[in-house]
Amino acid sequence: MYALIFAIGFAAFTLGGLSDRGGEQDPWLEVGALLALALGFILGAVPRAWSIVPRAILPLPTFLVFLTILTDRKPAMPFYAAFAAAAFYALFITSYASFLSHRNRPEEAPADEA
Amino acid sequence: MAAPAAWIAFRNSEMALILLAGVLGMGAGLGVVALRVSVTAIHSILYGIPWGGHLSDGFSLDWWQVVFVPCGGGLVVGGVAWVIKRRRPRETVDAIEANALFGGRMSLTDSLNLAVLTVLSGGCGASVGLEAAYTQVGAGLCSNIGHRLALRRDDMRTLVGCGAAAAIAAAFDAPLAGAFYAFELIIGNYSIANLAPVLLAALSGTFVARELMGEDLAFATSRAVHLTTADYLLFIPVGLGAAGLGMIVMQGVTATEQWMRRQAIPPWVRPPIGGLVVGIVALVYPRVLGSGHGGIVANLHFTFALPYLCGLIAAKIAASAISIGVGFRGGLFSSSLFLGTLFGGAVVMALNIVAPSFDPDPLVYTLVGMGAVGAAIVGAPITMILLVLESTRDFAATVGVTVGVIASTVAVRRWFGYSFATWRFHLRGLKITGAEDIGWIDSLTIGRVMRRDGKTVPVEMSVAALRKAFPLGAVPQLFATEDGHLVGTIDPSDLWAPDLGGIPEEVNAADLMQPVSITLLATENLQSSLRKFSEAKLEILPVVDDPEGLQLIGYLTEAEALKSYSRELERHRSDTIGEARLFSTAITPDS
Numbered sequence: 001m002y003a004l005i006f007a008i009g010f011a012a013f014t015l016g017g018l019s020d021r022g023g024e025q026d027p028w029l030e031v032g033a034l035l036a037l038a039l040g041f042i043l044g045a046v047p048r049a050w051s052i053v054p055r056a057i058l059p060l061p062t063f064l065v066f067l068t069i070l071t072d073r074k075p076a077m078p079f080y081a082a083f084a085a086a087a088f089y090a091l092f093i094t095s096y097a098s099f100l101s102h103r104n105r106p107e108e109a110p111a112d113e114a
Numbered sequence: 115m116a117a118p119a120a121w122i123a124f125r126n127s128e129m130a131l132i133l134l135a136g137v138l139g140m141g142a143g144l145g146v147v148a149l150r151v152s153v154t155a156i157h158s159i160l161y162g163i164p165w166g167g168h169l170s171d172g173f174s175l176d177w178w179q180v181v182f183v184p185c186g187g188g189l190v191v192g193g194v195a196w197v198i199k200r201r202r203p204r205e206t207v208d209a210i211e212a213n214a215l216f217g218g219r220m221s222l223t224d225s226l227n228l229a230v231l232t233v234l235s236g237g238c239g240a241s242v243g244l245e246a247a248y249t250q251v252g253a254g255l256c257s258n259i260g261h262r263l264a265l266r267r268d269d270m271r272t273l274v275g276c277g278a279a280a281a282i283a284a285a286f287d288a289p290l291a292g293a294f295y296a297f298e299l300i301i302g303n304y305s306i307a308n309l310a311p312v313l314l315a316a317l318s319g320t321f322v323a324r325e326l327m328g329e330d331l332a333f334a335t336s337r338a339v340h341l342t343t344a345d346y347l348l349f350i351p352v353g354l355g356a357a358g359l360g361m362i363v364m365q366g367v368t369a370t371e372q373w374m375r376r377q378a379i380p381p382w383v384r385p386p387i388g389g390l391v392v393g394i395v396a397l398v399y400p401r402v403l404g405s406g407h408g409g410i411v412a413n414l415h416f417t418f419a420l421p422y423l424c425g426l427i428a429a430k431i432a433a434s435a436i437s438i439g440v441g442f443r444g445g446l447f448s449s450s451l452f453l454g455t456l457f458g459g460a461v462v463m464a465l466n467i468v469a470p471s472f473d474p475d476p477l478v479y480t481l482v483g484m485g486a487v488g489a490a491i492v493g494a495p496i497t498m499i500l501l502v503l504e505s506t507r508d509f510a511a512t513v514g515v516t517v518g519v520i521a522s523t524v525a526v527r528r529w530f531g532y533s534f535a536t537w538r539f540h541l542r543g544l545k546i547t548g549a550e551d552i553g554w555i556d557s558l559t560i561g562r563v564m565r566r567d568g569k570t571v572p573v574e575m576s577v578a579a580l581r582k583a584f585p586l587g588a589v590p591q592l593f594a595t596e597d598g599h600l601v602g603t604i605d606p607s608d609l610w611a612p613d614l615g616g617i618p619e620e621v622n623a624a625d626l627m628q629p630v631s632i633t634l635l636a637t638e639n640l641q642s643s644l645r646k647f648s649e650a651k652l653e654i655l656p657v658v659d660d661p662e663g664l665q666l667i668g669y670l671t672e673a674e675a676l677k678s679y680s681r682e683l684e685r686h687r688s689d690t691i692g693e694a695r696l697f698s699t700a701i702t703p704d705s
Contacts, residue, residue, distance in 0.1 A: 005362065009428035016425015017398040030421075069398055077177035077397070085181075085394050 003045035003100050010093065011038040014065060021072040033065055037093075044097035047104035055097050063090035128307070131269055135276040135311035138259060139318030142252030142280035146319065147326045149233055149247055150285070156237030157404070160187075168408025169239060170401045170452070180239075180400060181393035187238020188389030191231060191442055192382035198227045199381070208246075209253035209278050209300045210535055214546045215553040218257055218270030225254025228443055235385075235442035239403040241392060241433035242444025245285060252281030252319070253300065267554070268689040272308045275301035279312045280319025282497075287323065287330050288504035291497050292316035298494040299535070302550040333414055333505040339478040341514050349514055352461055352479065353486045353521025359457055360450065360490025360522065361530045363431055364537050367446065370439030372541070381441060388440025392433050399426050402433035405444075406452030410484065413455040417476045420463035427456045446534050450491035451484050458483020478511050485515040486522035493533020495523045554686055560643050561636030563678040564657045564668040570595045571604070571623050578618035580609050591654045593666050594627040600656055600664040602627030633658045634670055640679045647672040 011034045018030045040061070043054035066089040070082035124130045157163040160183050161175060206224040207216060232247035256277030260270045275296035283292025293316040297304040301312070324330075374384055396402050401409045409426075418426065434449045458480035465474050485498040492498070498519050503512040526533075532540055532547070539546040546552070570593045571580060584592065584606055592604040604627045614621050632650040634643050634657045646655060657668040 009431070012421075012424035013398070013428040013432075014425070015421045016423070016429070019419060019421035019425075020398075066398075073177070073397065075174050075176060081177055081181075085397055088394055 007038040007041045017069040041097050045100035051101045059090040059094045062093050132311045135315040136318045138256045139280035139315030140322045141255050142277045143284040143319035143322030145251040146248045146284040152233045153236045169404030170406050171408030180396045184239040184389035184393045185386050188385030191234045192385040196382040213271045217267040218274040220254045220257035222254045222258040225250045231443035235444050240437040240442035241402050242437050243405040243448035245447035246445030248281035248285050249278040252277035276315035279316040283316035284319035284323035289316040289320045291501040295497040302548050339475050339511045349482050349517040350521045353518035354525050356486030357490045357522040357525035364534050367435045370435040374439045384440040388436050395433050399429040402429050405448040409452050410455050417459040423456050423460040450488045454484035454487030455480045478514050481511050482515050482518035486518040489519045490522045490526045491534045495519045555641050556639050558640050560634050560638050564670045566668040568669040573624040575623045577621045594623045600666045602629050643675050
């Protein structure tokens, strides 16, 4: 539930950022991007071992989406700063999904007891 | 030295309290102006915001300002907070806590320290409101003066409310909202006795702020609104949605705060880290910086696009949670108003998509959202309704806001049960659900009402000797001791029981006594003693020095505990409503 609320908030955050850019925009592409990110976050936060797969994929699209948002910022910011900030968003969202996944994971039995 | 008669007359005079409230209200208004000017000056220097503008107005800020000013400011806030903590390690008592637990006693030094930290936090762009500092300074000033004048407990509580009322009234140019903020949150009730001082203080604060800064309707609207029955019906789900948003904000902020406290990061390092994160959020949404006043006004006059509104809601919640969580000082009052306007705007935009023919008025939905989220988080519904009335002077909009505020308040009470302030008290383990004075319960200790003439007898003493020493009806209870320690209680009527189990010379106290299972401490309050009487199902309980040593120092009867408790409750109630003569046992000035 918590992951779902956070994913909705994250999707809204991303969509708002994308929609606030100047120039021509493609609303379908924006909605597709944020749905993919939200779904990636929710799957990455699932308390199962396989959730590492969506978490491994999540950083790259997040980074690209935020790099798009930040390079279109007015007044403009240098590319290195936009790169660093986009990297922060990508790392944060992946780490948070990982945190939620591990926090809610059922206790695993030690190998010698299995 | 006896107090002069004139002084006693002054203390007992209602007019003196009213005049004092008026004068101190001016002081609180001055404090608000000073704090606001300080923050504006810092914004002007650090961000280049024109005088009178707000950080959340949406100015084009350079990326380095957005990222590094909150971070650098966080370093300053962390350092100053560290120095203050070393000198004054205790937690600052706010106005609600002071009135609930300490009879209105607050430290002015702590209040000023908190105000300095809030100004630095708000000045550097942290997403916090200044209202907490305003009320802290106003209430702290009034408490300090009231203490110096040795005012009575209830007058102190009223005066603290006056300080907070004047501060909020001056901040929003809204005296009625300020007064009801005090009644709802700081004093905990409204009575004829506290109406005059609180209202006069609120008016004084407002007039001082108006004189110094000009008339400034916080959320002035340029046109009247027109509402239909469908609008009023829709305000109910808007209020419920606002309640949900408010609960998410309260939970989110406190969860972030607790999570940060658990991390092994020194407290002085947290604000710069948090400032950096808030700055990175503000790269996408610069309006999250500061308290949000500029954003509220902007959103009232032109509504943003729906995706941007939704994103800004998420960003503002995150920025507020991080700011407060990492240790920036400030409150959620104005943040909740800003979030409310965004929520109301988002509802209108969504309605325009779902039902384009409905054509809702964006202004009134924005106001309803503002009042409803504000009421959910701040926990003061009438204050929010009056704030809208006074700042818009639009009666139709106010009636609409009332519907949303009622729905929101009922929902939060039903599903959450706390405002932001009381939720934080709850997490700190304090039993405060409002500003109602419960401090007197702790001050009414068992030591004040217990009887000290308890009779102890050694366990080996025979019944014959006991009968001789304590004739029937001479004492209500006997306490058996061994090596000076209490080991049991004896009902004196048992000494005369026909089925003694032997001859009186051979049966001793140890054979008759009931082992001690529950004891009282002199430092415990009467309320806890009543619980113990109920648990033990006994009419008399021994009072001991400590639970280990079990040295008897007195005893308490249930009847005496009940009598003292209800007498104090009655006196407190009569003071609260300002009608001392209403209750027969209350002490009146004439008695």
